[in-house]
Amino acid sequence: MNGYVLAANAAVWIFLAAYAASLALRGRAISKRLKQLEMLRD
Amino acid sequence: MPIRLLAFASVAALAVGQWFIWGYAPLEESMGVVQKIFYIHMPLAWWSFVSFFVVFLASVRHLMKRDAGSDILAGAAAELGVLMSGLALVSGSIWGRAAWNVWWTWDPRLTTTLIMWFVYAGYLVLRGSNMGGERRAVVSAVLGVVAFLDVPLVFYSARIWRSVHPAVLASKGGGLEPEMWHTVLVNLVAFGLAWLAMLLARYRIGRAEERARALLLSR
Numbered sequence: 246m247n248g249y250v251l252a253a254n255a256a257v258w259i260f261l262a263a264y265a266a267s268l269a270l271r272g273r274a275i276s277k278r279l280k281q282l283e284m285l286r287d
Numbered sequence: 288m289p290i291r292l293l294a295f296a297s298v299a300a301l302a303v304g305q306w307f308i309w310g311y312a313p314l315e316e317s318m319g320v321v322q323k324i325f326y327i328h329m330p331l332a333w334w335s336f337v338s339f340f341v342v343f344l345a346s347v348r349h350l351m352k353r354d355a356g357s358d359i360l361a362g363a364a365a366e367l368g369v370l371m372s373g374l375a376l377v378s379g380s381i382w383g384r385a386a387w388n389v390w391w392t393w394d395p396r397l398t399t400t401l402i403m404w405f406v407y408a409g410y411l412v413l414r415g416s417n418m419g420g421e422r423r424a425v426v427s428a429v430l431g432v433v434a435f436l437d438v439p440l441v442f443y444s445a446r447i448w449r450s451v452h453p454a455v456l457a458s459k460g461g462g463l464e465p466e467m468w469h470t471v472l473v474n475l476v477a478f479g480l481a482w483l484a485m486l487l488a489r490y491r492i493g494r495a496e497e498r499a500r501a502l503l504l505s506r
Binding site (some may be wrong): 252268271278 | 294319320321322323327328331370373374377378381382384385481485488490491492495496498499502503505506
């Protein structure tokens with residue numbers, strides 16, 4: 246594969262995957278925190 | 288549709304899109320394999336425009352109704368728009384190096400896109416500032432409306448001014464063969480699904496963060 250094509254694809258897929266993974270981790274962390282806070286309130 | 292299901296569907300659609308790029312679309316005669324960057328570059332640019340349009344609509348709604356949901360939606364869409372337009376700039380720059388032998392040129396389309404990226408990056412910095420809840424939301428909403436002025440300028444720049452950037456959607460067929468158009472459309476849909484999944488996930492996180500803040504304050 247051409248180096249330019251490889252570089253463009255690598256940049257796009259790495260950043261998109263990193264953002265999606267960060268959303269998944271952040272979502273899991275905030276729902277855990279929310280559960281704790283709701284338990285404390287009850 | 289649950290976000291997880293949408294995420295799986297978008298991964299499958301992106302995989303199909305890759306098959307269209309590498310197994311279905313013919314090789315372009317003058318640029319060769321480098322032209323295949325177009326199939327990821329164009330959907331990224333397209334969905335970044337849609338993101339900024341969502342920022343605009345949500346900002347207008349926030350200024351009229353002052354509801355937290357539209358503020359959170361505007362922030363989620365801006366984040367995605369900055370990511371996608373940034374990746375469109377990077378992939379376009381790499382393509383430009385291969386096609387025009389330069390990484391960057393101050394062409395109208397490229398320049399207005401870079402300005403748009405900086406404006407929305409500034410918008411995200413403003414949203415992260417410690418200005419205080421409702422005031423920050425209103426100031427962000429005003430910027431969300433004003434910033435959108437640059438988006439049609441980016442879209443039409445290649446048609447209004449003399450630009451080295453091709454205006455694919457402006458010309459009939461855009462000089463693309465039918466197989467190339469199919470590949471463009473499949474990838475537009477695939478990136479659209481991924482965009483929607485990430486937007487909904489980011490929106491849900493924003494909602495949960497707001498709820499957590501409210502619970503902390505009520506203690």
